[in-house]
Amino acid sequence: MLPSFYGSWRHVFKLDPDREIDDATLDAVCLSGTDAILVGGSSGVTFDNTVDLMSRIRRYEVPCAFELSDPSCGVPGFDGYFIPSVLNTKRSEWLIGHHAEAIRDFGHLLPWESIVGEAYLVLNPDSTVARLTGADANLAADEAIAYAQVADRLWRMPVLYVEYSGAFGDMALLKRIKQGLKQAHLIYGGGIDGPDKAAQAAESADTVVVGNVIYDNLDAALATVEAVLRPAAKEQAHVFRTR
Numbered sequence: 001m002l003p004s005f006y007g008s009w010r011h012v013f014k015l016d017p018d019r020e021i022d023d024a025t026l027d028a029v030c031l032s033g034t035d036a037i038l039v040g041g042s043s044g045v046t047f048d049n050t051v052d053l054m055s056r057i058r059r060y061e062v063p064c065a066f067e068l069s070d071p072s073c074g075v076p077g078f079d080g081y082f083i084p085s086v087l088n089t090k091r092s093e094w095l096i097g098h099h100a101e102a103i104r105d106f107g108h109l110l111p112w113e114s115i116v117g118e119a120y121l122v123l124n125p126d127s128t129v130a131r132l133t134g135a136d137a138n139l140a141a142d143e144a145i146a147y148a149q150v151a152d153r154l155w156r157m158p159v160l161y162v163e164y165s166g167a168f169g170d171m172a173l174l175k176r177i178k179q180g181l182k183q184a185h186l187i188y189g190g191g192i193d194g195p196d197k198a199a200q201a202a203e204s205a206d207t208v209v210v211g212n213v214i215y216d217n218l219d220a221a222l223a224t225v226e227a228v229l230r231p232a233a234k235e236q237a238h239v240f241r242t243r
């Protein structure tokens, strides 16, 4: 199998083209040591605001991928593209319908080598993405695990994204989902508001995504990088403090 552009990413910041970010904040995020910037949002993403944000991020060396939520926003120039399909939606257009239409209309133009399908398991019923896609987010643990295994074992999707956008998720469930995967790369996002939650998510997820806290508390957001990438450093600091 070819190496993926995202396989080594442990920590990622997600920036929303629909939200303002000043130059100083963007500078801190892009120079934070994170593995990558993921551009995406579930509403208000346009071709123009995506180009704007991408060209600002491109001043830095950090890898930058785009998570598409609207087929009309196919902006070239990213290192990679994630295409979400919502596993637990009741509306099939968010699982496969929009995708088939987009591929019918311009599949011949797409840079397939840098496009990755992403199975989305939406677990916060109050999130924008749950409302937008009509996701049945109130799942029992065994149902959530079964959805994950359909994506991983049956469909062999390369990426499973456990999405709690806006709320910190059930880490015991995340661990059980991880244990039940055969091959998919596990991404976790939702409600990480500082280093402790980031470290907890990183115990099970291959990649931890930090989003909204960037806009609410930049210092807390920046502290998540170290917590995920260098958890040993935190433990050592604790040992020194307790000596």
Ligand SMILES: CC(C)=CCC/C(C)=C/CC/C(C)=C/CC/C(C)=C/CC/C(C)=C/CC/C(C)=C/CC/C(C)=C/COP(=O)(O)OP(=O)(O)O
Pocket: 016, 040, 041, 042, 043, 067, 068, 069, 070, 071, 073, 074, 075, 076, 077, 081, 083, 084, 085, 086, 094, 095, 098, 099, 100, 102, 103, 109, 110, 111, 115, 120, 127, 128, 129, 132, 133, 163, 165, 166, 211, 212
């Ligand atoms: C020429 C060129 C380079 C083109 C590249 C473009 C490309 C790769 C096209 C591929 C064609 C294709 C197959 C397109 C698929 C069509 C598509 C976009 C389908 C819909 C995807 C989908 C299920 C969207 C639903 C929303 C969703 C899952 C969004 C993901 C991001 C997300 C959840 C962000 C969090 O949202 P946020 O707004 O931050 O939430 P909060 O309010 O809670 O914070």
Ligand SMILES: O=P(O)(O)OC[C@@H](O)CO
Pocket: 014, 163, 164, 165, 166, 167, 188, 189, 190, 191, 192, 209, 210, 211, 212, 213
């Ligand atoms: O914004 P937060 O709650 O950190 O969630 C991150 C990401 O999973 C959103 O798609």
Ligand SMILES: [Mg+2]
Pocket: 016, 041, 211, 212
């Ligand atoms: Mg958001």
